[in-house]
Amino acid sequence: MNVPKELRYTKEHEWVRVRGQEAEVGITDYAQGELGDVIFVELPAVGTRVSHMKPLGTIDAVKTVSDLFAPVSGEIVAVNTELKENPALVNQSPYERGWMVRIKMAALAETESLLSADGYEKVLGAIA
Amino acid sequence: MPELTLRDLSVQGHRGPRLAPLDIPAEGVERLLPRERVRTEGPALPEISEPQVVRHFVNLSVLNHHIDRAIYPLGSCTMKYNPKLNDEVAQLQGLAAAHPLQPEELSQGAMAVIWELHGWLRAIMGMPAITTHPAAGAQCELTAILMARAYHGERGNPREEVIVPDSAHGTNPSTVNQVGYRVVTVPSGADGCVDIAALRRAVSEKTAALMLTNPNTLGIFERDVGEIARIAHGVGALLYLDGANLNAMVGLASPGAMEFDFAHINLHKTFSTPHGGGGPGGGVLCVREALEPFLPAPVLERAGDLYRWNHDRPRSVGRVHSYYGNFGILVRALCYLKSLGASGLAEVSREAILNANYLKARLRDAYEPSHPGYCMHEFVLSASRQKSRGVRALDLGKRLLDFGMHAPTTYFPLIVEEALMIEPTETETKASLDAFADALLAIDRETVEDPALVRNAPTRTPVRRLDEARAARNPAVTWRDLEAG
Amino acid sequence: MSFVGRSDAERRAMLECIGAKSIEELWGAIPADLMVRGALPVDPPLAEYEIARRFAEWGERNADANRYACFLGAGIYDHFIPAALRSLTARSEFATAYTPYQPEVSQGTLQAIFEYQSMICELTGMEVANASLYDGATACVEAAHLAAGATGRRIVLVSGGVHPHFREVLRTYASAGSFRVQEIPAERGATSAAAARKLLTPEVAALLWSQPSFEGIVEDGAALTDAAQGAGALSVAAADPVALALLKPPGHEGADIVVGEGQSMGVPMGYGGPLVGFFATRKSQIRRLPGRLAGATVDLDARRGYVLTLQTREQHIRRERATSNICTNQGLMALANAIHLALLGAGGMREVATQCLEKAHYLARRVSALPGVTLPHGDAPFFREFVIRLPGAASDFVRAAQAKRILAGVPLARFDRSRPRDLLVAVTEKRTREEMDGYVETLAEWSRGRAGSPLEEAACRS
Incomplete structure (x- = not known):
């Protein structure tokens, strides 16, 4: 299971890449494997305000739907429009081309509540 | 070789059955309709002669699994044998060629059929009032929750929430949302039944109704149903029986005695009308006296020897069907009931329960039952043991297809890991159950000896596993989509 | 008759495999007070031919489109269905x-x-x-x-x-x-x-x-x-x-x-x-x-x-x-x-539609020529169905036509009480010229004497 060291995580299997005020968000390699082939990702419009651990979108696989939670509060500043045409990127490249949204964070301190790679691996260990 | 489509078979100039020539002087479309309202293009329907159409659909039909071929043990679907007489009487011209708006005095036979069916079903359910307008179970749910809204509304507050156990069918929460209520989910306890303590915490003056499937989707009888009714009624909420699993109770237990305010019946499950590849079904909603005024309009009444539709129902939730429901299905269900009679009805659930317990006993050593002990008409196994060998519930189901049998329901209920939900019904013989058990036991051995064989199944079916991700990512849903590539 | 194939020996073997002493043991979870006591209060089983006879009797108590000339529509139509x-x-x-x-x-x-x-x-x-x-x-x-x-x-x-x-x-x-x-x-x-x-x-x-x-x-x-x-x-x-x-x-x-x-x-x-x-x-x-x-x-x-x-x-x-x-x-x-669409195809469906159109206009023309019968929607284009306004209560005419084995139409008073004289009439490809001419004759006979009668008008309005 690929769990990049430089990223932060949630228990709901989102990853977060912090760049200054911005948090880039996607779902983990484990999450995409559990969902199976992703067929559609519904994301909010740029400018939408999102709150910590509230659903911000949905991810449809062939026979299951999963919520995408906001790991941090703030405003959506970018969405990955490539996923509209090519949702398989979530499966093929979960940490790079499969990113979903960028959030301009309202409170940087929220990132401290996120898990480290080690912490997330422990979560995965408990599931297995 | 895949089957050609009708579009592929079309040859310009071929014709199917013909009409009699027009026996009046023709005026011509152009004189009768304004030019701009007339279609200029198509429709591009196929042009095929009758024998080719018949061959096409016969060739398609033989690609299907169906109950007249072999066991169809889908949990909560009650795939029992559909007696042939049912279809025969439904074809009678006086029933099949009657118009719904012909005068009531010329519709007394059809109305008598519905009246008599109502009598049988009220007796079976032990409930006083009934409608057969809903087309299917989900529409019964919707009708009932609308009635609950009207009932509470008359008391000054329509309330806000409906409680649904976590093991419920998806139609329950979906219906609740459509009627504008909030879904409150209560968990199942370790014994598979509704967690009574959690239910007590969930109910309040905001609760409009509680929807219960009994036996539940784990095949377990909710033995605390009396207490559940007291809890619901204690806060003024109404109790709904989702009758998907009624085949476990016919002639054996009485929903009326369980204090349900509403109870639905799926005629296409319990009362053996054919599923038709997805429908039509037949929905029946039975209710308590206090809810009778809210039933959908019109309501069938009898005055002396005459039946009539009463449309003057000021407290009714209104009409839910274009006419009077799926009448042809009501005919079939009544025919089935008359074949069974009182003695046959008493056998349905007893034999269905015996069959389910026998299968469970034959499989319990190889597959992990979700819960120990006896089951009602169905049971759930977990393929967790097989999963550790790299084979999932999905694969087991697919491998069964190679044995000429249908797969059980998989991955439902959601609360059991790798669920296989099995309902054999009463019309399977011991030999048929043995063949099914033998197949599942052989497949369990294959998960040890040759798991790849199971993962690659099926191989003996008309097509192999299909690329569902491709179908969903680039939907091709018409001939034109196929041609566009 | 319950469509169950089971011998006593099989039942015993199954219970033995389950490990149950009796079949009743299997549903022991159901509290006794919720059980059905004795047999349900319904009829005993009937043989196939008894049931078939019963349904045939019910069928005969209905009108149907084979024994009546059906001019009813309002959403449901008597079209040709291939064998x-x-x-x-x-x-x-x-x-x-x-x-x-x-x-x-x-x-x-x-x-x-x-x-x-x-x-x-x-x-x-x-x-x-x-x-x-x-x-x-x-x-x-x-x-x-x-x-x-x-x-x-x-x-x-x-x-x-x-x-x-x-x-x-x-x-x-x-x-x-x-x-x-x-x-x-x-x-x-x-x-x-x-x-x-x-x-x-x-x-x-x-x-x-x-x-x-x-x-x-x-x-x-x-x-x-x-x-x-x-x-x-x-x-x-x-x-x-x-x-x-x-x-x-x-x-x-x-x-x-x-x-x-x-x-x-x-x-x-x-x-x-x-x-x-x-x-x-x-x-x-x-x-x-x-x-x-x-x-x-x-x-x-x-x-x-x-x-x-x-x-x-x-x-x-x-x-x-x-x-x-x-x-x-x-x-x-x-x-x-x-x-149906495959059998009739493009040509067949167009012909069905065209015959409906032609026949509906034929009947509309013929009945509106009768004294006292009008088309309230005038020359608005119509397809297979039209409204006629009669010189008396539409439900009266429907009853009179029944005697001639004609289902004459759906009285619109059913949906709107202010329209007692309006009748909705549908004509499909299955209606013959003979049936339509019979309709006209029946209507002519019924409306004779009613046309222009102020008494009748007043009776309708009340």
């Missing part, structure tokens, strides 16, 4: 199969749905159709839900030209609060685009109209669609599929959703059920589509096959957030539609 259709839909392989959740052993059902969807799109001029809904009325409800979801608006503007029962069902569902129904009164049996425009406020999610209208009038679909879309609402047509073989389909005029009742394509009238609703829309709305949808794909050997697709829209996966609560649909009736 091959009955034979094919009766096959166990189609009739006794479940929903095609295991596609490898359901290709017959799945391909038939796919072909049905394709032909519904051809008729309506749309891009995607689902695998069927309960009936035309609930198809309108699903269209209202889609429109409210797609526009974020709440009002569904419904033309008085839409079937009164469809409007009733819409109001029933609207009581749940997810949309609100507002009606535009029909003018001379049709929808006034000018009246619609006045009511098309920014809160309107959809304009629902009917092609043809309930009273048979061919609507100006282009004008209605333009009016709806000009106000940011969706244009939703409830269309008759036979009419669409001849009329410009709403899809070609830009409509967003086309729904309707499919009974007229190979489904018996059956005292009003089972029916079959169709639902067609644009690809852009595919994720909001209610109900099942078949799609083409390939198997592991790259052979073409079909599956139920985009299932995450549906209740068994999305639960409370599903696009609709529908599960069981009207699959076998959709199959009948597909077989």
Whole structure:
């Protein structure tokens, strides 16, 4: 299971890449494997305000739907429009081309509540 | 070789059955309709002669699994044998060629059929009032929750929430949302039944109704149903029986005695009308006296020897069907009931329960039952043991297809890991159950000896596993989509 | 008779394998006070021939379209149904199969749905159709839900030209609060685009109209669609599929959703059920589509096959957030539609529609020439159905015609008490010249002496 060291995580299997005020968000390699082939990702419009651990979108696989939670509060500043045409990127490249949204964070301190790679691996260990 | 489509078979100039020539002087479309309202293009329907159409659909039909071929043990679907007489009487011209708006005095036979069916079903359910307008179970749910809204509304507050156990069918929460209520989910306890303590915490003056499937989707009888009714009624909420699993109770237990305010019946499950590849079904909603005024309009009444539709129902939730429901299905269900009679009805659930317990006993050593002990008409196994060998519930189901049998329901209920939900019904013989058990036991051995064989199944079916991700990512849903590539 | 094959020896062996002493032990979980005591209070079983006799008696107590000349319509029509259709839909392989959740052993059902969807799109001029809904009325409800979801608006503007029962069902569902129904009164049996425009406020999610209208009038679909879309609402047509073989389909005029009742394509009238609703829309709305949808794909050997697709829209996966609560649909009736369209084909469907049109106009012309009988909608274009105004109560004439084995039409007083003299008359391709001439003769006889009688007029109004 690929769990990049430089990223932060949630228990709901989102990853977060912090760049200054911005948090880039996607779902983990484990999450995409559990969902199976992703067929559609519904994301909010740029400018939408999102709150910590509230659903911000949905991810449809062939026979299951999963919520995408906001790991941090703030405003959506970018969405990955490539996923509209090519949702398989979530499966093929979960940490790079499969990113979903960028959030301009309202409170940087929220990132401290996120898990480290080690912490997330422990979560995965408990599931297995 | 895949089957050609009708579009592929079309040859310009071929014709199917013909009409009699027009026996009046023709005026011509152009004189009768304004030019701009007339279609200029198509429709591009196929042009095929009758024998080719018949061959096409016969060739398609033989690609299907169906109950007249072999066991169809889908949990909560009650795939029992559909007696042939049912279809025969439904074809009678006086029933099949009657118009719904012909005068009531010329519709007394059809109305008598519905009246008599109502009598049988009220007796079976032990409930006083009934409608057969809903087309299917989900529409019964919707009708009932609308009635609950009207009932509470008359008391000054329509309330806000409906409680649904976590093991419920998806139609329950979906219906609740459509009627504008909030879904409150209560968990199942370790014994598979509704967690009574959690239910007590969930109910309040905001609760409009509680929807219960009994036996539940784990095949377990909710033995605390009396207490559940007291809890619901204690806060003024109404109790709904989702009758998907009624085949476990016919002639054996009485929903009326369980204090349900509403109870639905799926005629296409319990009362053996054919599923038709997805429908039509037949929905029946039975209710308590206090809810009778809210039933959908019109309501069938009898005055002396005459039946009539009463449309003057000021407290009714209104009409839910274009006419009077799926009448042809009501005919079939009544025919089935008359074949069974009182003695046959008493056998349905007893034999269905015996069959389910026998299968469970034959499989319990190889597959992990979700819960120990006896089951009602169905049971759930977990393929967790097989999963550790790299084979999932999905694969087991697919491998069964190679044995000429249908797969059980998989991955439902959601609360059991790798669920296989099995309902054999009463019309399977011991030999048929043995063949099914033998197949599942052989497949369990294959998960040890040759798991790849199971993962690659099926191989003996008309097509192999299909690329569902491709179908969903680039939907091709018409001939034109196929041609566009 | 319970269709159970079981000997006592088998039952004993099964109980032994289970480890139960008696069969009663198996349902020990059911509290004693909830058990049925003794036999249910219903009749004893009957033999097949006894049951068949009973149903035959019931059948004889009804009128039916084989023993009566049927001029009834109002949404349900007596069209020709080929024998091959009955034979094919009766096959166990189609009739006794479940929903095609295991596609490898359901290709017959799945391909038939796919072909049905394709032909519904051809008729309506749309891009995607689902695998069927309960009936035309609930198809309108699903269209209202889609429109409210797609526009974020709440009002569904419904033309008085839409079937009164469809409007009733819409109001029933609207009581749940997810949309609100507002009606535009029909003018001379049709929808006034000018009246619609006045009511098309920014809160309107959809304009629902009917092609043809309930009273048979061919609507100006282009004008209605333009009016709806000009106000940011969706244009939703409830269309008759036979009419669409001849009329410009709403899809070609830009409509967003086309729904309707499919009974007229190979489904018996059956005292009003089972029916079959169709639902067609644009690809852009595919994720909001209610109900099942078949799609083409390939198997592991790259052979073409079909599956139920985009299932995450549906209740068994999305639960409370599903696009609709529908599960069981009207699959076998959709199959009948597909077989019917395949058998009749482009030419046959056009001929059915043309004969309906010609015969309806023949009868309308003949009856309106009778003294005292008029066509209240004047020269408005109509398809297979029209309203006649009689010199007396329409229900009276219906009763008089019954004696001649004619089902003369549906009195509109049934839906609107202020119209006691109006009768809705439908003529399909199956009606012969002889039957129509008999109708005219019967009406002439009945209305003789009634025409212009002030007494009769007064009696009607009261």
